[in-house]
Amino acid sequence: MSKVDILEAWQAHLADGRRRSPHTVRAYLAAANRLLQATGLGNFNDVAKLDGPALRRQLAARRAEGLSNASAARELSALKGFVSFARSQVGEDATPPRLRGPRLKKGLPRPVTPDEAVNVADLVAGTANEAWTGARDRAVLLLMYGAGLRIAEALSLKGGDLPLGDTLAVTGKGGKQRVVPLISIIRAAVADYVEKCPWPIEREQPLFRGQKGGTLSQGMVQKAMARARIALGLPSTATPHALRHSFATHLLSAGADLRSLQELLGHASLGSTQIYTKVDAATLLDTYRSAHPREKKPSG
Known part of the structure; x- marks a missing residue:
């Protein structure tokens, strides 16, 4: 199974199995792709072996790029879900790696898309x-x-x-x-x-x-x-x-x-x-960081 096959299976799981929104599917797929590029892994068996420290290193690299706490929390959720999915694909316990995400400031409403x-x-x-x-x-x-x-x-x-x-x-x-x-x-x-x-x-x-x-x-x-x-x-x-x-x-x-x-x-x-002006500004900034070309690592 190639990296493309892994990502296609992950995308189908999110879109069809979990019925995630298109925006969430794109974000989680991008997080999985970045993880595979950083680790050089190309099959579910190897992905299933990733543990908390491995994900922490990936998250640290992303934080060094200026990722906000909210985006880092979403990235971590995507990575844990991806590893859990890989474990289920190879017949292992699908429990995700134990790893705490960054603390988020409380107080702002959390709307859904x-x-x-x-x-x-x-x-x-x-x-x-x-x-x-x-x-x-x-x-x-x-x-x-x-x-x-x-x-x-x-x-x-x-x-x-x-x-x-x-x-x-x-x-x-x-x-x-x-x-x-x-x-x-x-x-x-x-x-x-x-x-x-x-x-x-x-x-x-x-x-x-x-x-x-x-x-x-x-x-x-x-x-x-x-x-x-x-x-x-x-x-x-x-x-x-x-x-x-x-x-x-x-x-x-x-x-x-x-x-x-x-x-x-x-x-x-x-x-x-x-308070909703703060929510809207936070959403706009998160979208900017996800979409701006200077915020993206070159593919390859």
């Missing part, structure tokens, strides 16, 4: 025990990602909010009301759930119902997303609330101003919204 958000919602729907609960959870998650709702706000919707139009009046923290736009995919997802729901959707009753017809709990949505997160290989930060963070970050990246974003999120203070 658009592909990851949609993949999570679709996987939740496709793996549910019943079609109606899958449609329900998908609709809730898309309300959080596509309209920026908090989970409690989504679950507080009632039958009287139907039929959904182009906008939705939401009551947030402190009883503050705001109006959010609803794109067609959200309206379609809610309509699909309503059609499949075995319980009558009454005006004063919760829109999203639990298995026995009561109010759907936040814990059920969180568990559904946790299962999808694990299946897709996403980090533990990929929670339902991360979908709201993604809504904010992606709007800011697309040119939304802070005041408008504050209104859409229902923040009482602009300071709460300003």
